[in-house]
Amino acid sequence: MNIKKWLLPTIYILFLMLPIYWLLNMSFKTTNEILGTFSLYPQNFTLANYEKIFTDPTWYNGYLNSITYVVMNTIISLSVALPAAYAFSRYRFLGDKHLFFWLLTNRMAPPAVFALPFFQLYSAVELFDTHIAVALAHCLFNIPLAVWILEGFMSGVPKELDETAFLDGYSFPRFFIRIFIPTIVAGIGVAAFFTFMYSWVELLLAKTLTSVAAKPIAATMTRTASTAGYELGLLAAAGTLTIVPGAFVIYFVRNYIAKGFAMGRV
Amino acid sequence: MSKTTNQKAWILVVPVVVLVAFNALIPLMTVVNYSVQETFGNNVFFWEGVKWFEEVLNSSRFHASFMRQLAFTGTILLIEIPLGIAVALSMPKKGPWVSVCLVLMALPLLIPWNVVGAMWNIFALPDIGLLGRMINGLGINYNFTQQPAAAWATTILMDVWHWTSLVVLLSYAGLCAIPDAYYQAAKIDGASAWAVFWRIQLPKMKRVLTIAILLRFMDSFMIYTEPFVLTGGGPGNTTTFLSIDLVKIALGQFDLGPAAAMSLIYFFIVLLMCWVFYTLMMRDEEQ
Numbered sequence: 001m002n003i004k005k006w007l008l009p010t011i012y013i014l015f016l017m018l019p020i021y022w023l024l025n026m027s028f029k030t031t032n033e034i035l036g037t038f039s040l041y042p043q044n045f046t047l048a049n050y051e052k053i054f055t056d057p058t059w060y061n062g063y064l065n066s067i068t069y070v071v072m073n074t075i076i077s078l079s080v081a082l083p084a085a086y087a088f089s090r091y092r093f094l095g096d097k098h099l100f101f102w103l104l105t106n107r108m109a110p111p112a113v114f115a116l117p118f119f120q121l122y123s124a125v126e127l128f129d130t131h132i133a134v135a136l137a138h139c140l141f142n143i144p145l146a147v148w149i150l151e152g153f154m155s156g157v158p159k160e161l162d163e164t165a166f167l168d169g170y171s172f173p174r175f176f177i178r179i180f181i182p183t184i185v186a187g188i189g190v191a192a193f194f195t196f197m198y199s200w201v202e203l204l205l206a207k208t209l210t211s212v213a214a215k216p217i218a219a220t221m222t223r224t225a226s227t228a229g230y231e232l233g234l235l236a237a238a239g240t241l242t243i244v245p246g247a248f249v250i251y252f253v254r255n256y257i258a259k260g261f262a263m264g265r266v
Numbered sequence: 267m268s269k270t271t272n273q274k275a276w277i278l279v280v281p282v283v284v285l286v287a288f289n290a291l292i293p294l295m296t297v298v299n300y301s302v303q304e305t306f307g308n309n310v311f312f313w314e315g316v317k318w319f320e321e322v323l324n325s326s327r328f329h330a331s332f333m334r335q336l337a338f339t340g341t342i343l344l345i346e347i348p349l350g351i352a353v354a355l356s357m358p359k360k361g362p363w364v365s366v367c368l369v370l371m372a373l374p375l376l377i378p379w380n381v382v383g384a385m386w387n388i389f390a391l392p393d394i395g396l397l398g399r400m401i402n403g404l405g406i407n408y409n410f411t412q413q414p415a416a417a418w419a420t421t422i423l424m425d426v427w428h429w430t431s432l433v434v435l436l437s438y439a440g441l442c443a444i445p446d447a448y449y450q451a452a453k454i455d456g457a458s459a460w461a462v463f464w465r466i467q468l469p470k471m472k473r474v475l476t477i478a479i480l481l482r483f484m485d486s487f488m489i490y491t492e493p494f495v496l497t498g499g500g501p502g503n504t505t506t507f508l509s510i511d512l513v514k515i516a517l518g519q520f521d522l523g524p525a526a527a528m529s530l531i532y533f534f535i536v537l538l539m540c541w542v543f544y545t546l547m548m549r550d551e552e553q
Contacts (some may be wrong), residue, residue, distance in 0.1 A: 083278035091275035110488035112509040113529040117293030140289040209470025
């Protein structure tokens with residue numbers, strides 16, 4: 001019984017790890033070795049691909065650009081979504097249900113639909129090729145998602161908490177920052193995880209809105225692929241490094257995720 | 267929980283509305299604008315009415331990519347939802363392995379989408395890829411860059427690899443929320459594992475599963491980067507889904523009118539399906 005239970009998750013995780021292992025394997029090979037010989041592990045182990053990425057500014061700037069706009073987006077999304085989610089979870093107001101659905105519809109908009117208009121809009125306001133442009137554009141789908149998740153968590157907090165605090169003479173901002181936010185920190189963790197994730201993995205809009213100064217790492221990879229022939233080893237190393245920030249984020253929020261998912265909506 | 271009516275709550279919502287409206291309404295109006303006009307360059311536009319909408323709705327190209335999209339979304343939902351539930355059911359409930367499982371399983375979710383495509387490309391190539399070598403080693407002729415069936419199978423396998431974990435995480439969360447008392451009661455009644463699943467676990471997971479289906483439906487219906495990097499929509503047009511086709515028309519051929527009309531129809535379809543889901547979900551919650 002016990003072995004049977006372990007079998008499925010183990011096979012599933014192995015299946016998840018295989019392509020990642022293959023990428024890692026290739027990142028320690030030279031392009032010649034990749035094309036010339038087929039082997040399950042690197043025969044001439046080399047760190048040259050990683051060395052190139054960490055010393056060439058066109059490469060490492062890609063990572064810095066991506067991380068900059070992702071962090072900006074997470075901060076913007078969460079700080080505007082927190083009060084809005086509170087309003088949706090605590091009060092009835094004119095048009096609340098319609099507004100909530102309208103917000104969600106933006107999570108449903110295919111980015112391909114918006115690529116060209118976004119380019120024109122952000123060029124018109126002279127934000128093209130800046131980090132903030134990508135951070136703001138990603139708000140389109142991340143704010144609705146953050147509101148949705150946080151609203152779920154906040155609805156689980158009893159209203160008596162608010163009422164007692166107001167009776168004790170707390171003002172709204174002080175109550176919100178001192179008492180309410182610490183209570184739903186698990187929900188904020190989950191919301192941060194999802195906003196980070198969707199901003200980090202999205203490429204279509206990020207690529208459309210940047211050219212040089214704020215170019216994301218993923219775009220650096222595709223452009224190198226087309227100009228320098230296929231430098232497979234280098235691409236594999238760059239790809240491997242894009243997994244690292246995500247792994248860090250998961251590691252830090254892992255406890256919130258297990259706990260948090262259970263209470264929240266997503 | 268009872269909510270109080272308070273119109274001042276709007277003040278708390280204003281920042282969200284402003285930011286999202288800036289990003290949603292202006293581009294949407296631009297698309298509407300293009301969809302009813304013809305341009306020959308130089309910013310000269312002519313009114314065309316609903317011509318582009320008629321053209322798109324009657325074009326066999328749109329029908330073909332729409333059917334491909336439906337087939338793809340349907341297939342991945344049929345695989346990912348049951349598989350996700352099964353993995354979640356057999357995961358350990360507590361102990362150090364929970365964290366290990368969660369971290370490893372969440373990993374594919376945080377890989378940029380073009381890296382997912384590139385990774386699967388080199389994983390499945392028949393000459394240098396592990397998967398391609400393995401399948402060909404079994405005596406099956408497999409080359410996803412030339413065989414439509416192989417291209418489909420690879421794209422679907424990639425999506426299962428990429429997104430099943432989301433279903434697992436959500437189902438697992440739903441399972442953890444079931445109080446132990448339910449299981450104890452079932453044990454006293456001598457219920458079989460199947461009955462426990464059917465009568466307790468599945469009904470309790472209904473809410474998270476609705477969310478999982480909704481998210482997987484939306485995201486797979488908009489899928490662009492991964493299949494574009496993996497197959498480029500090919501061989502031929504066999505894996506050209508709606509978004510890939512749209513970008514080809516809009517940025518490849520620069521046919522702004524038809525592309526805009528197609529965008530709106532596309533958006534409308536997604537919206538309609540999600541509205542149905544959403545109302546069903548909300549009705550359940552109010553019961």
